[in-house]
Amino acid sequence: MTSEQKATRQGYGDALLEIGENEKIVVLSADLSESTKTNLFEEKYPKRFFQCGVAEQNMVGMAAGMALSGKIPFVSTFAAFVPNRVLDQIRVSVCYNDANVKFGSTHAGLTVGEDGATHQAMEDIAVMRALPRMTVIVPCDYEETKKAVAQAAAIKGPVYLRLGRNKVRAMTNKETPFHIGKAETFKNGKDLTIIACGVMVKEAMKAAAELERHNISAEVVNCHTIKPIDKDKILDCAKRTGAIVTAEEHQRYGGLGSAVAEVVVENYPVPMEFIAMNDSFGESGKPEELLKKYHLTSDDIFSAAKQVLNRKKK
Amino acid sequence: MEEVGHLKYRANAIRQDIIKMISNAGSGHPAGALGMADVFAVLYFHVLNHDPKNPSWEERDRLILSNGHICAARYSAMAHSGYFPIKELKTFRKIDSRLQGHPSYEDLPGVESSSGSLGQGLSIAVGMALTAKLDNANHKVYCILSDGELDEGSVWESINAANKWNLDNLIVILDRNNIQISGDTEKVWPLNPLRKKFEAFNWEVLDVDGNDVMKLVGVFDRVNHLKGKPIIVIANTVPGKGVSFMENKAEWHGKPPAKDQALYALKELSVKLRKIEDDF
Numbered sequence: 001m002t003s004e005q006k007a008t009r010q011g012y013g014d015a016l017l018e019i020g021e022n023e024k025i026v027v028l029s030a031d032l033s034e035s036t037k038t039n040l041f042e043e044k045y046p047k048r049f050f051q052c053g054v055a056e057q058n059m060v061g062m063a064a065g066m067a068l069s070g071k072i073p074f075v076s077t078f079a080a081f082v083p084n085r086v087l088d089q090i091r092v093s094v095c096y097n098d099a100n101v102k103f104g105s106t107h108a109g110l111t112v113g114e115d116g117a118t119h120q121a122m123e124d125i126a127v128m129r130a131l132p133r134m135t136v137i138v139p140c141d142y143e144e145t146k147k148a149v150a151q152a153a154a155i156k157g158p159v160y161l162r163l164g165r166n167k168v169r170a171m172t173n174k175e176t177p178f179h180i181g182k183a184e185t186f187k188n189g190k191d192l193t194i195i196a197c198g199v200m201v202k203e204a205m206k207a208a209a210e211l212e213r214h215n216i217s218a219e220v221v222n223c224h225t226i227k228p229i230d231k232d233k234i235l236d237c238a239k240r241t242g243a244i245v246t247a248e249e250h251q252r253y254g255g256l257g258s259a260v261a262e263v264v265v266e267n268y269p270v271p272m273e274f275i276a277m278n279d280s281f282g283e284s285g286k287p288e289e290l291l292k293k294y295h296l297t298s299d300d301i302f303s304a305a306k307q308v309l310n311r312k313k314k
Numbered sequence: 315m316e317e318v319g320h321l322k323y324r325a326n327a328i329r330q331d332i333i334k335m336i337s338n339a340g341s342g343h344p345a346g347a348l349g350m351a352d353v354f355a356v357l358y359f360h361v362l363n364h365d366p367k368n369p370s371w372e373e374r375d376r377l378i379l380s381n382g383h384i385c386a387a388r389y390s391a392m393a394h395s396g397y398f399p400i401k402e403l404k405t406f407r408k409i410d411s412r413l414q415g416h417p418s419y420e421d422l423p424g425v426e427s428s429s430g431s432l433g434q435g436l437s438i439a440v441g442m443a444l445t446a447k448l449d450n451a452n453h454k455v456y457c458i459l460s461d462g463e464l465d466e467g468s469v470w471e472s473i474n475a476a477n478k479w480n481l482d483n484l485i486v487i488l489d490r491n492n493i494q495i496s497g498d499t500e501k502v503w504p505l506n507p508l509r510k511k512f513e514a515f516n517w518e519v520l521d522v523d524g525n526d527v528m529k530l531v532g533v534f535d536r537v538n539h540l541k542g543k544p545i546i547v548i549a550n551t552v553p554g555k556g557v558s559f560m561e562n563k564a565e566w567h568g569k570p571p572a573k574d575q576a577l578y579a580l581k582e583l584s585v586k587l588r589k590i591e592d593d594f
């Protein structure tokens with residue numbers, strides 16, 4: 001592991017450059033190319049870059065048309081606007097057509113910070129996960145994003161990549177395995193499993209270290225693919241540790257926690273606790289302040305772990 | 315209603331606040347806000363029929379700010395009108411503040427609707443104007459839109475809706491500053507010919523220099539006598555107006571000035587203020 005800090009949106013921009021040799025790749029942006037780092041692709045492949053203005057609905061429809069004509073479009077804007085602004089177009093024009101469109105949505109989650117609630121997409125995982133044929137990926141750092149982008153381009157069908165604005169610590173390196181649909185164990189443990197995605201992977205590792213100091217052995221799983229969810233892995237964890245805490249920078253309804261719970265409840269019920277946004281909107285503030293105020297920190301995971309262990313004992 | 319000399323003074327104060335607020339927050343959107351300072355001064359201190367001490371007064375005129383990112387200008391105008399203490403402007407974009415990075419209806423009385431996701435405000439304004447007609451109410455509904463926002467298809471749905479119901483109690487003020495994030499609007503997403511487009515949708519179209527307080531007062535006085543159609547005032551503004559290094563530069567769309575730049579900007583604005591006072 002390196003301590004280098006880079007944003008996942010940077011990983012998106014850099015990865016598009018690398019896979020851009022493939023003539024089928026086209027990139028669309030809705031007046032946010034610098035923010036989504038697609039300006040890098042624009043500079044290198046100007047002919048295959050399309051500036052779509054502040055018109056997201058048209059952009060998604062256009063991308064569907066391009067995909068149905070053989071291209072691999074990467075639709076790029078803020079997660080607040082894709083999917084939220086364009087759900088019907090994604091559902092019908094993209095998913096129902098099984099159009100090969102990839103969505104790179106940056107600035108997801110509370111850590112957008114000062115722009116406030118309108119810009120803090122906290123329901124996008126739930127929304128995208130509900131759509132037939134959609135693959136949903138939440139990378140935890142720069143390197144993982146690069147792998148996710150390359151693999152998203154290689155598979156057929158719609159893919160949603162949920163990306164962040166801020167620099168995040170490297171949790172993986174070039175050698176860390178990454179396969180869409182396969183969750184990875186980042187730390188072994190036997191008392192409980194913490195399953196996290198995105199920025200919460202770092203918080204989960206921190207919480208696990210703190211639990212270790214309290215003689216509690218927590219396993220940490222990076223569940224970067226929310227859909228299709230890694231059922232085998234989750235059941236293996238449930239059976240071995242018998243207690244699960246999920247952690248995500250997202251509403252508690254319909255996201256990672258729900259996806260894990262669906263698997264657990266149907267197959268091998270164990271106590272679970274959810275670290276997530278508690279059905280409210282965010283607000284302006286510094287990212288760290290907001291994570292604290294809305295209970296999305298390693299401390300909150302720590303408390304949830306203790307809670308879930310209490311329930312396990314009973 | 316304040317007189318013209320005073321309105322210039324107000325606009326200058328709003329500009330100084332915008333610089334201070336965005337610099338202090340370390341983020342925000344100066345270009346559009348500075349360009350619209352004159353419009354906000356004229357609206358809040360001359361045009362709007364409102365009561366800052368009673369923001370939910372039924373008969374008030376409504377002002378929808380659809381391009382929520384320029385809210386620093388609105389917050390300043392509201393503070394100077396008496397909606398809340400001027401010192402609260404310091405909390406802009408900070409945690410637990412009522413002055414959210416994009417306006418929050420729930421948090422701040424006087425903000426008629428939350429905004430920040432572009433292209434939604436005009437639909438809301440249409441709904442309010444239609445309700446006013448339904449209820450035989452006499453207040454007007456003003457809606458500020460940005461030119462970048464006109465990229466959004468839904469805005470054109472509301473432009474059509476306003477025509478269908480002949481909403482002559484609806485007045486759009488368009489911030490025609492010719493920039494959006496990626497640069498010149500006509501390169502990013504061509505909008506011209508704007509006047510003809512609105513005329514084709516059967517709107518009453520007025521053009522004005524949006525940085526000339528006297529002309530703005532004139533145009534809003536004229537608007538009061540128009541009947542039968544929804545009205546759009548195309549306010550031709552200079553983005554970053556009043557701060558030389560920001561004027562007409564799209565790069566200042568959403569970037570805070572550094573400390574020294576903010577001080578320089580404030581100095582320029584106070585020189586202009588002295589000139590306004592001399593002329594007064």
Ligand SMILES: Cc1ncc(C[n+]2csc(CCOP(=O)(O)OP(=O)(O)O)c2C)c(N)n1
Pocket residue numbers: 030031032054081085343345346347381383384430431432433460461462463491493494495553567
């Ligand atoms: C639906 C939506 N899409 C994208 C954005 C991101 N965004 C914020 S401002 C802006 C540029 C809009 O142009 P304009 O309002 O004319 O900018 P200004 O003149 O104030 O610089 C964009 C794309 C947004 N806020 N909402």
Ligand SMILES: [Mg+2]
Pocket residue numbers: 346460461462489490491492493494
């Ligand atoms: Mg503009």
